[in-house]
Amino acid sequence: MKSIYRIMMPVLLALPMLFASCDKDDDSNPTLDLSHVSEGFVLNTPAYAENNTYDLARSESVNLTCSQPNYGGNVPYVVDYYVQVSLDQSFTQGNADAQFKELASSYPKANMQVSGSELNSAVADLYLAAHPDESTVPAVLPIYIRLRAVINGSANLHLGETYSNFITLPKVHAEYKAPDVTYPDNIYVIGSSIQNPWNDWKVVPHLSNSMSSYMTIIYVPDNANFKWGDAKGNYLDYTSLRSVNDMAEAGITCNTDDNNNIKVAKGGWYTLLFKAEISADGKKISYDLTVYPAEVYLIGNVNNGVWEFNDSFKLTAPADASGQWVSPAFLAGGELRASVKIPGFAWYDSEFTLLKGSLFFANPKDSWEKDFGADYAVKCTAGQKLYIDFDKWTGEVK
Structure with a gap:
């Protein structure tokens, strides 16, 4: 779960790479105008939302429609829409502490068929995380949805980022479905400077209140290498991670010259935080690694x-x-x-x-x-x- 809150500053800039070339260069060339991103855009409440019960566990999709964000000049930019869902009504009031999930899938059109299974998993996960002593989701509960939009076709993944209003689906049914895969009890690391180098698998225990987050502290000299595994003896490397976030400025890279080891350019003590996420279909676990200075x-x-x-x-x-x-x-x-x-x-x-x-x-x-x-x-x-x-x-x- 996460909370997203960003300050968006109006800016005016040209993005020729988003358009096909023109026969001549004149004042009619389209110009991207980001001065309106703070105004957001409109997510429509489905016509029958008030009287309809959405059975997410058995629905192939939920139809959502919206207006396009205003990027100036009536230019049809390709926009990616991401669905964010919450069970907390304060989410609708811009509360930065509200818990929500952003679905993995994005949609390129303002008329979108949102995956029912992804919505079901998100709602069930949110409810059970907020109620750890329960094992089922109530028969009916309200959910709150908004969209995050960004412009497709740029190296800047947050270009034109803007948010819609919130809508309420007052009657939603979701079911917890046990995944085919489960989180490992521990993760392990092994490397050139960890315990008995390249022989000992050092345990990475999960955090006390999160079965999907794992942490350990290691020391590495300059240019050290290590691997990780979801079990002892299962050698996984940099390419096995969905993402690597170097918050310690340690110079974390993929050592393509040495079996795709995780290489650390700058020696020191570091905290490794692995976060696991089971896919919406329950068949795969993805892992993200964040490296912090050890404290x-x-x-x-x-x-x-x-x-x-x-x-x-x-x-x-x-x-x-x-x-x-x-x-x-x-x-x-x-x-x-x-x-x-x-x-x-x-x-x-x-x-x-x-x-x-x-x-x-x-x-x-x-x-x-x-x-x-x-x-x-x-x-x-x-x-x-x-x-x-x-x-x-x-x-x-x-």
Whole structure:
């Protein structure tokens, strides 16, 4: 799920590559005018929406129509329309925190037959994510839809990006359909500088509140290489990923000269975040990799009750994988709580403890001892420090 909120600035520019060549060059040449994108465009409410129940699980498609965005000059630009769906009425009020899904398919015409199966999956996923204790979707519920439009035919994937109004389909039936594939319990990485190079598969556990998001921390020297896998021994490479987002400016590339390894130009400590997504038909999993600078923090009791990421309680990274990360001295006693900082996630999504000296990631609702048992609770005293070997995935308090 995601929230999209962008500031769009009016601009006037010519885009000759979007048009066929002309016999002569004069003032009649079309010019793209983006000064109206903030005005949006009109998504029509289907004529029978008020009295119709949309059975998405059994519908081949849902027909939506809209006006074309105003790009100036009455020029018939080729526009791609993307469907966004939400169960939250605040979505219709431009709330940036509203949860919604954008369907994978796009549509090149203002009269579109939107995939019923994609809509069904999106509605079911949104509902079950908001109600984790339930396993079925209500018989009927309202959904809210808007369109995102961009101009096709340019390297700029957001050229002319503009949004429609919102419409309500008041009576929708969706069903959760168990996919043929399932998310793996863990992902693994292996590489030239990870544990025993090219022999050990390092575990990448899923985040506590997301079975489809996985995280680990690795150290790599300059120009190091690694692979990943959805199981030990299943060597997957850069080309096996749907996307790679280098938020650490680490110089992540595909090493085409060496088996399409994931190559890291700039050495350092990095957090790897893998996000998995099951396709609408439930038959395939796609993976996206985002790389962040590694940041680790103490949380809670030993900080005198500071339950958030605070730089005063940030661990110091060693020069390379042979050293240990070291925390500031504990200000107070109590149960150890620590977390890896990942943009877009709360501290408790990537919280960990030490289980018999090894890192263990989970999210206790109350405390490690109460929710998991005494073996998971590390009792600390003021003045002690946390030491972590993120290469070997071990730690200690002393």
